[in-house]
Amino acid sequence: MTIQNFVVTADQMRQIETRIFAAGMPVAALMEKVAGLIARRIQALLKAEGSSATGSVRDLTDRRKREEGKNLVKSQFPVIGVLVGPGHNGGDALVVARELHFQGFQVVIYCPFSKLKELTKNHADYARSLNIPFFDKIEALKNCDLLVDGLFGFGLEREIINATAAALDEINNLNIPILSIDLPSGIHTDTGEVLGTAIRAKHTLCLGLWKMAFLQDRALEYIGSSELIDFDIPAADIAAILGETPAIQRITRASATQHLPLPRSPISHKYTNGHLLIIAGSRRYSGAAILAALGARASGIGMLSIAVPESIKAMLSSQLPEALVIGCPETQSGAISELPVAIDLSSYDAIAAGPGLTLEAAIAVESVLESDRPLVLDADGLNILAQLGTVPILSERSALTIITPHPGEFKRLFPELADRTGEDRIAATQAAAQLCGATILLKGAKVCISCKEEGDSLPDSYASRTITYLNPESTPALARGGSGDVLTGLLGGLLATAIARKSPLQSVAATAAWWHAQAGIMAAKERTELGVDAFTLTQYLIPTLREFAE
Ligand SMILES: NC(=O)C1=CN([C@@H]2O[C@H](COP(=O)(O)OP(=O)(O)OC[C@H]3O[C@@H](n4cnc5c(N)ncnc54)[C@H](O)[C@@H]3O)[C@@H](O)[C@H]2O)[C@H](O)CC1
Numbered sequence: 434m435t436i437q438n439f440v441v442t443a444d445q446m447r448q449i450e451t452r453i454f455a456a457g458m459p460v461a462a463l464m465e466k467v468a469g470l471i472a473r474r475i476q477a478l479l480k481a482e483g484s485s486a487t488g489s490v491r492d493l494t495d496r497r498k499r500e501e502g503k504n505l506v507k508s509q510f511p512v513i514g515v516l517v518g519p520g521h522n523g524g525d526a527l528v529v530a531r532e533l534h535f536q537g538f539q540v541v542i543y544c545p546f547s548k549l550k551e552l553t554k555n556h557a558d559y560a561r562s563l564n565i566p567f568f569d570k571i572e573a574l575k576n577c578d579l580l581v582d583g584l585f586g587f588g589l590e591r592e593i594i595n596a597t598a599a600a601l602d603e604i605n606n607l608n609i610p611i612l613s614i615d616l617p618s619g620i621h622t623d624t625g626e627v628l629g630t631a632i633r634a635k636h637t638l639c640l641g642l643w644k645m646a647f648l649q650d651r652a653l654e655y656i657g658s659s660e661l662i663d664f665d666i667p668a669a670d671i672a673a674i675l676g677e678t679p680a681i682q683r684i685t686r687a688s689a690t691q692h693l694p695l696p697r698s699p700i701s702h703k704y705t706n707g708h709l710l711i712i713a714g715s716r717r718y719s720g721a722a723i724l725a726a727l728g729a730r731a732s733g734i735g736m737l738s739i740a741v742p743e744s745i746k747a748m749l750s751s752q753l754p755e756a757l758v759i760g761c762p763e764t765q766s767g768a769i770s771e772l773p774v775a776i777d778l779s780s781y782d783a784i785a786a787g788p789g790l791t792l793e794a795a796i797a798v799e800s801v802l803e804s805d806r807p808l809v810l811d812a813d814g815l816n817i818l819a820q821l822g823t824v825p826i827l828s829e830r831s832a833l834t835i836i837t838p839h840p841g842e843f844k845r846l847f848p849e850l851a852d853r854t855g856e857d858r859i860a861a862t863q864a865a866a867q868l869c870g871a872t873i874l875l876k877g878a879k880v881c882i883s884c885k886e887e888g889d890s891l892p893d894s895y896a897s898r899t900i901t902y903l904n905p906e907s908t909p910a911l912a913r914g915g916s917g918d919v920l921t922g923l924l925g926g927l928l929a930t931a932i933a934r935k936s937p938l939q940s941v942a943a944t945a946a947w948w949h950a951q952a953g954i955m956a957a958k959e960r961t962e963l964g965v966d967a968f969t970l971t972q973y974l975i976p977t978l979r980e981f982a983e
């Protein structure tokens with residue numbers, strides 16, 4: 434595990450911070466260290482040309498100046514507005530203001546609060562003594578090239594209202610790029626919820642450990658791009674609060690690639706590399722079966738069987754010459770009416786079912802749910818499961834089930850969770866995993882995967898703990914019909930392979946989600962966000978693997 438794998442709540446961050454202070458680190462010294470790192474990072478972002486994060490701040494300042502017909506800077510340096518709140522987020526901001534001032538930047542401080550925490554007040558007094566101008570009117574910020582947001586960090590506990598809320602809205606409306614310290618002010622650290630109103634940052638520097646909000650879809654428009662400022666939190670303090678195996682883990686390249694089925698054993702053969710059965714497609718949605726199969730192909734699966742309605746069997750065979758295509762009896766409209774009598778489900782390492790089936794394939798889906806095979810269920814497979822009764826059916830299964838709903842499917846599968854979890858995707862996924870015992874992969878900008886931790890090794894107090902994996906990097910290019918079908922096949926392939934290789938199953942879904950997203954990112958880079966149709970995506974899985982498995 435690296436620092437990039439950890440994710441904390443505000444409460445956990447506070448507990449870690451408390452341990453550091455109790456061990457002797459002075460609060461003021463830590464603030465000085467952290468804010469020094471922030472100030473240097475801001476300078477680097479402003480200076481460096483070409484890096485993407487820098488590009489985003491710089492591009493915007495340049496564009497704004499061009500639009501206004503002025504040069505980027507009046508003096509040699511851009512004008513930086515620093516927004517200062519009452520707590521230690523404001524303290525960080527004041528140290529940043531002071532450091533940038535000493536580096537020759539023109540700095541303007543906006544602080545509309547009269548009551549500041551003691552340390553923050555000390556820094557404000559010193560900044561005033563240096564003649565850095567202080568204002569309590571937003572008007573004073575309008576000529577700034579960049580705003581640094583230190584209004585609220587993880588100490589924000591209640592809705593922002595009245596004059597403060599109006600000020601935040603006015604700041605957003607200035608259309609000046611904003612860099613937020615720790616979190617965009619107004620965003621709830623854990624749920625990512627907007628508490629009244631929130632700063633819309635262009636870039637956010639998250640301090641010390643990733644906060645949950647960075648992995649909550651609804652906060653993303655406010656966070657902009659983001660990076661972690663590592664300030665050397667001792668590993669022992671992290672482990673003391675999060676445990677040796679943290680309940681929530683951020684997926685990284687290293688953690689994802691660790692679970693790839695590589696290298697292959699030199700004496701492996703097709704059956705030791707896994708046999709996957711895909712059950713997908715209908716006359717109406719034949720493409721879904723092809724896309725799932727192409728996703729599975731990229732997993733390197735040893736043997737691929739695909740069960741489709743008889744009338745599209747020839748089409749599948751022509752697209753996937755290596756696969757064993759099984760024609761199934763079909764309904765009048767061309768959906769699978771049932772699985773062929775001769776099919777022996779126990780001969781497969783895993784089954785992936787759902788894409789393009791239509792609701793008419795209920796009997797086939799029931800058969801796989803009743804089987805003792807590890808199963809990936811998606812799309813119409815999930816709609817059929819919801820009709821059958823998600824929790825009783827999944828709780829009965831003896832083998833692993835991984836379900837891959839998007840938020841709409843999730844609501845249909847778990848209507849009982851709608852009130853409890855609201856829009857907190859992470860809490861919702863954890864609750865669903867607890868409820869039914871399956872692994873839940875909730876699709877979205879930040880894919881969230883929860884599963885019950887395997888019981889035997891756990892102390893009693895942890896008996897029903899869930900482990901959650903969050904995928905931090907993706908692209909809206911994947912928000913497109915068919916990309917889910919590709920994920921189902923890829924995940925099914927990795928699952929069957931892991932079973933054949935007797936590898937741990939817990940991280941398979943995380944690896945698939947990471948790989949799928951990275952392929953989308955690579956495809957979008959080369960072809961733009963509009964150029965990543967689902968078939969194209971399948972063609973990027975192996976080139977991506979080559980890049981990240983090196
Ligand atoms: N993580 C670390 O170890 C470090 C964190 N640093 C910075 O400290 C902040 C957290 O500071 P804290 O003082 O606890 O809270 P905030 O600055 O986020 O704000 C709390 C402040 O605001 C008041 N308040 C809360 N809600 C509202 C509201 N809705 N309207 C108005 N006022 C509100 C509250 O009463 C407090 O006074 C963290 O994010 C980091 O930036 C350290 O500097 C370095 C180490």
Ligand SMILES: [K+]
Pocket residue numbers: 522582583584585586613614615616617618
């Ligand atoms: K902030």
